[in-house]
Amino acid sequence: MDILRPTLIRIGGRVYRKNLIQEQSYQHEEEDDDYCAGPSDCADEPCDAFVVEETEKGFQCRVEVPSALYKYIIGKKGETKKKLETETRTSISIPKPGVEGEIVITGQHRGGVISARTRIDVLLDSFRKKQPFTHFLSFALNQPVIQEKFLQFKEEVLEKCSKDHGVSSSLFQNPAKLHLTLGTLVLLNEQEIEKACDLLQQCKEDFVDQIAGGKPLTVEVAGVEYMNDDPAMTDVLYAKVHMKDGSDRLQVIADQLVERFVASGLMLKEWDRVKLHATVMNTLFRKDPSAEERNNTMTGKSSFKERESFNGRNILKLFENFYFGEVQLDSVRLSQRFSSDASGYYATSGQLTFS
Numbered sequence: 596m597d598i599l600r601p602t603l604i605r606i607g608g609r610v611y612r613k614n615l616i617q618e619q620s621y622q623h624e625e626e627d628d629d630y631c632a633g634p635s636d637c638a639d640e641p642c643d644a645f646v647v648e649e650t651e652k653g654f655q656c657r658v659e660v661p662s663a664l665y666k667y668i669i670g671k672k673g674e675t676k677k678k679l680e681t682e683t684r685t686s687i688s689i690p691k692p693g694v695e696g697e698i699v700i701t702g703q704h705r706g707g708v709i710s711a712r713t714r715i716d717v718l719l720d721s722f723r724k725k726q727p728f729t730h731f732l733s734f735a736l737n738q739p740v741i742q743e744k745f746l747q748f749k750e751e752v753l754e755k756c757s758k759d760h761g762v763s764s765s766l767f768q769n770p771a772k773l774h775l776t777l778g779t780l781v782l783l784n785e786q787e788i789e790k791a792c793d794l795l796q797q798c799k800e801d802f803v804d805q806i807a808g809g810k811p812l813t814v815e816v817a818g819v820e821y822m823n824d825d826p827a828m829t830d831v832l833y834a835k836v837h838m839k840d841g842s843d844r845l846q847v848i849a850d851q852l853v854e855r856f857v858a859s860g861l862m863l864k865e866w867d868r869v870k871l872h873a874t875v876m877n878t879l880f881r882k883d884p885s886a887e888e889r890n891n892t893m894t895g896k897s898s899f900k901e902r903e904s905f906n907g908r909n910i911l912k913l914f915e916n917f918y919f920g921e922v923q924l925d926s927v928r929l930s931q932r933f934s935s936d937a938s939g940y941y942a943t944s945g946q947l948t949f950s
Contacts, residue, residue: 632805647773653703656712660698660719661783665689668715670700673827675718683711691765696920724863726919728779729792730944732852733930736776736836736873739942740920741816742770747876748917752910761905766876769884773941776838777927778853778862783942791861792945793928798886799947800856804929806844806851807949813839816873816919821907829907830879833872834919845924846871852927873919878902885933925949 647656660668668689669676680687685702698715701724702708749767756762782788814836822831836844849869856862879886881903936944 617804630868641774645709647705647708647712649705650701653701654705654708655697655699655701656708656716657697659786660715661738661787662690662695663695663726664719664722665692665698670695677713678942679711683707685711687715694769695786702922705824705895712845723781726781726783728781729932730782730788731930731932732777732786732795732926733774733941734858735769735778735926735928735940736922737773737818737938738922738949741773741922742896744919745770745773748875748914748919752914754907755892755913759906759909761878761903762910763905764879765881765884766905767880769939772876772941773873773934774930774941775849775871775873777849778856780856780862780929782861787861788929788944790859791856794856794859794861795927795945795947797927797935798852801948802847802851803854803947806848809950811923811925811949812845812848813921814845814924815839815921817915819875819911819913819914823904826903826911830902831874832876832907832910832916833874836871836873839921876905876907878904888937 643692644683645656645658647654668679668687670678676689679685683702684704684707685700688699688701690696690698700711700715706713722812724804745768749764750764755766780791782791815838816834816836818835819832820835822833823829826902836845846869853862853864853869857864877886879902926947928941928943929945930941931944932941936942
């Protein structure tokens with residue numbers, strides 16, 4: 596690594612220089628982790644500073660942190676907090692568990708306050724990435740015509756392919772929850788949910804209205820494909836989705852939405868482009884009907900070892916061009932994981948409408 600060109604990391608819209616002295620990997624479980632980002636982990640001062648207020652007794656900095664993440668700053672038996680305070684010569688005030696509020700860092704020296712804030716940001720960013728996602732941006736595909744065709748697909752697959760290894764009714768998606776996932780988010784309090792909703796509306800004004808033309812997008816759901824390399828060992832089978840007019844407007848909207856959410860810090864970048872797909876069969880459903888195909892991507896714990904794959908060769912051969920129907924997409928929803936609304940679809944925390 597070039598000393599004159601250190602690695603930069605971005606957290607919450609700010610840029611930090613990665614210190615070259617020492618790099619360590621921490622594998623502790625999140626509940627017991629007493630890791631504290633020490634002097635060797637990050638430069639003390641970010642490239643673009645945050646607000647540090649001068650007070651009668653020195654300096655202070657306030658940072659909004661979801662209460663679910665307090666424990667990572669406190670650490671096991673308070674050790675992380677003590678270490679932070681000792682090394683930066685600051686005092687860190689944290690609200691009571693479960694109470695949403697601001698963490699306040701105070702100290703006699705501005706540099707110490709900045710150092711503590713920087714290390715807290717890096718620490719929280721590390722643990723936030725380990726949290727299971729709570730919400731996701733989605734297009735709902737659960738209109739009656741699609742549900743009806745999906746149930747026909749399920750019935751015919753079980754009739755013709757039930758003797759194939761691993762194929763069973765437990766693999767199929769709940770028809771009321773058929774959807775396209777654009778990207779997943781970890782939103783840990785109402786303030787973060789509100790921020791995501793506001794960003795959706797900003798995206799509508801900035802580019803979605805222009806691309807969609809103020810009208811729903813007409814798409815066709817047709818054909819099936821598998822996710823992994825070997826169709827005889829399939830874990831996820833999905834229906835393909837494309838614009839009826841042959842344009843790429845759906846793909847452009849999806850990609851730009853994800854790009855904007857990644858830039859805001861609300862979403863992690865997973866792929867260069869959004870893969871537009873509607874999961875119809877998933878081996879995760881075998882044990883958990885409410886599971887998502889991206890289950891555990893944020894926790895670093897793979898569930899693939901626990902999966903029993905199925906032989907999808909005959910399904911792919913017989914249903915390669917199965918037509919699930921045509922649907923009008925009129926909104927992007929901020930959907931809440933592990934939830935249901937009156938229609939059976941995921942509860943909506945906010946949405947962007949095309950008309």
